[in-house]
Amino acid sequence: MxxxxxxxxxxxxxxxxxxxxxxxxxxxxxxxxxxxxxxxxxxxxxxxxxxxxxxxTASPKAVGGSVLQAREDRRKKVANETQDYIEDHQLVPFIQNIMQSVLAEKPADPYAYIEANLRAARGASRGPPPALLSPTSRSAALEGRTPKPKSGPKALFVPTPGKTFAGAAHVVLDPQGAVVSHEPLAVDHVMPPQSEVRRLRVAHLRDKYEAKEMETPLKQVTASLIAKNSWTLQSLTKSSGKVFFQTLTAGPRRMLHFDPKETAAAIVTCGGLCPGLNSVIREIVMMLHMYGVNRIFGIKGGYKGVMSPENWLDLTPHLVQDIHSQGGTILVSDRGNPPHSEMAKVLRDQNVRQYFVIGGDGTLKGAGQTYDAMCDIGWECAVVGVPKTIDNDIAVIDTTFGFDTACTEAKKAIDSAYVEAQCNANCIGLVKLMGRHAGFITMHASLASRNVDICLIPEMDISLDKVLEHTLHLMQTKGHAVIVVAEGCGDTMIMSSGETDAGGNKLLADVGPWLKDKIAAKFKEVKLPLTIKYIDPTYMIRAVPPNSYDRVYCSVLAQNSVHAAMAGYTGVTAGRIEQRYVFLPIEALVKSKSKRVDVRGRWFQ
Structure with missing residues (x-):
């Protein structure tokens, strides 16, 4: 035998x-x-x-343990290569499209119909799976003519491959879904002159260290694993001279760089408080635990706390279970930082392989410097940043977590000022809100309230005389007014001292009481009665727990941060651009000019 x-x-x-x-x-x-x-x-x-x-069953001794392992490794490699090939060419959606079209059209010769569609799709390279036209529309497209609209079932409202250049086509459909024109896709169809697409490459640990690959344990709980070369492009528009970013799609990868059982992680929060900090901490811990990471440290006291590992917390799912319902951070945030070379040595001594940094642009810049210091000492560690600022002024990304909650709380303060102004004779409700250099909170909260008469933000060129004259006009015509001013106006309407705090931020003059005194003096000068109700909710809007929207947002950002680290990406941050979650190099955020309110834009006007 x-x-x-x-x-x-x-x-x-x-x-x-x-x-x-x-x-x-x-x-x-x-x-x-x-x-x-x-x-x-x-x-x-x-x-x-x-x-x-x-x-x-043959024993390892009989067959040879190395032989069995080699067979298993070969099987896994072939399976992974096959899966990548299927995803890269999107074969499954294409075959599904063909079968759905066959069942919908019911052609007399289904094999000839399938062959015609395969011929039509032959020129298409990578990209979305080629969709299908009805036989009439497909024939017209292949022959370069325009089909006549027909009654009965409508043609599919999808671009269809035909005689295209480099596999891309520009197809125009009429309201009934019939093809009006079909031509090779040109750049000027989707992008204006002088525009460009920039691919933001993310550093990977295999660039400097030994390449490692192991299957993710998440394959048992999710089928949504992202292909390693999956890129996301910003929505193309015809805006003049715009730069479009192409970024890595965020999400769990099929292959990991780290063995979860041999990995230790550390989390640190820096800078001021922000709604959602505890939510981010919680979800990082929960996702690391889902991967199988059991050693997770919480660094207390910001970057300064890195130098005191004896004070670090052991973070477990049980410990962080309910912290998302609390404001602030259980890790005690702080400003300032020791030398990054010293922090890198401490992280190495504690065997930290994944380092999660939650903070603003200054904190993220420090994370990049710590990673450089790790490279200098040859320590293989994934450094991942989670962008945080209540002012929402970090470049490139849509919004920062906690911003929505801050606007919601700020609106409550404005609503209170409106009630006071309406219910007291000759009354002005004056509110000062957070926003050092950007007026996003002040602008959005004012728009949400719908009751603000004067909104002052740092981006404006403000004339105090005009503000006072308009305030007089409001009181003489309406009998009450609501004025909202951003704290950053303390550096534009007033000359600040120039001093800085421990984090290097300029100390601003307190614009709220200053503006209150100026308004009161003006009304006293013209001998008009006035009452001012001054409200300063600065720390109230940042110390509260996140609302429902920010809780979900924090969860997704935190989970994607862990996915990035486990896959071996470093010097990376998870963010959202045009509602798509992506991985970005930290440098793309810290080297870009901070966002500011466009005072000539639609939102402000």
């Missing part, structure tokens, strides 16, 4: 007999070891031979 392959490689099992006396096939059944096999001589029912076959 000859056994051509092992039990793992074939089912049913085939037994070959060199002298062809008779043949039989058996099917292996789980938990069954012995099988009785009867060979007939001529098919007439006469028994020629009876055998009792016992199945036994």
């Amino acid at each position: 000859e056994f051509n392959m092992s039990r793992n490689e074939a089912n049913p099992f085939k037994v070959q007999i060199f002298s062809p006396v008779a043949s039989q096939r058996i099917t292996l059944v789980p938990k069954t070891e012995t099988y009785d096999v009867v060979f007939d001589s001529d098919g007439a029912g006469e028994k020629r031979l009876e055998l009792s076959v016992t199945e036994r």
Whole structure:
């Protein structure tokens, strides 16, 4: 007898007999070891031979442990390569499109119909799976003519491959879905002159260290694994001279760079408080635990706390279970930082392989410097930043977490000022809100309130005389007014001292009481009665727990940060651009000019 392959490689099992006396096939059944096999001589029912076959699993000694492992590694490699190939060419959606179209159209010759669609899609390279037209529209597109609209079922409202250049087509459809024009896609169809697409490459640990790959344990709980070369492009518009970013799609990868069981992680929060800090901490811990990471440190006291590992917390799912319902951070934030070379050595001594930094642009810049210091000492560690600022002024990304909550709380203060102004004679409600250099909170909260008469933000060129004159006009015509001013006006309407805090931020003059005094003096000058109700909710709007929107947003950012670290990306941050979650190099954020309110834009006007 000859056994051509092992039990793992074939089912049913085939037994070959060199002298062809008779043949039989058996099917292996789980938990069954012995099988009785009867060979007939001529098919007439006469028994020629009876055998009792016992199945036994080959031991590593018999087969060779290295042989079995090599077979398993080869099987995994082929499976992964096959999966990548299917995803890269999007074969499954394409085949599904074909079958759906066949069932919808019911052509007389389905094979010819499929062949025609395959020919039409032949020129298409990578990208979305080619969609399908009806036979009439497809033939017209292939022949370069415009089909006439027909009654009955509408054509599919999808671009369709045809005779295109480099596999891309520009297809125009009429309101009924019929093809009006079909031509090779040109740049000027989707982008204006002088624009450009910039691919933001993210550093990977394999660029400097040994490449490692192991399957993710998340494959048991999710089918949404992202291909390693999945890129996301900003929505193309015809805006003049715009730069469009192409970034890595965020999400869990099929292959990991780190073995979760051998990985230790650390989390640090720096800078001022912000709604959602505890939510981010919680979700980082929970996702690391889901991967199988059991050593997770919480660094207390910001960057300064890195130098005191004896004060670090051991973060567990049980410890962080309910912290998302609390404001602030359980890790005690702080400003300022020791030398990054010293911090890198401490992280190395504590065997930290994944370092999560939650903070603003200054904090993220420090994270990049710490990563450089790690490279200098040869310590392989993924450094991942989570952008944080209540002012929402970090460049490139849509918004920062906590901003929505801050606007919600700020609106409550404005609503209170409006009630005071309306219910007291000759009353002005004056509110000062956060926003050092950007007036996003002040602008959005004012828009949400719908009751603000004067909104002052740092981006404006403000004339105090005009503000006072308009305030007089409001009181003489309405009898009340609501004025909202951003704290950053303390550096534009007033000359600040120039001093800085521990984090290097300029100390601003307190614009709220200053403006209150100026308004009161003006009304006293013209001898008009006035009451001012001054409200300063600065620390109230940043110390509260996140609202529902920010809780979800924090969760997604935190989980994607862990996915990035486990995959081996470093010097990276997770963010959202045009509602798409992506991985960005930290440098793309810290080297870009901070966002400011466009006082000539639609939102402000």
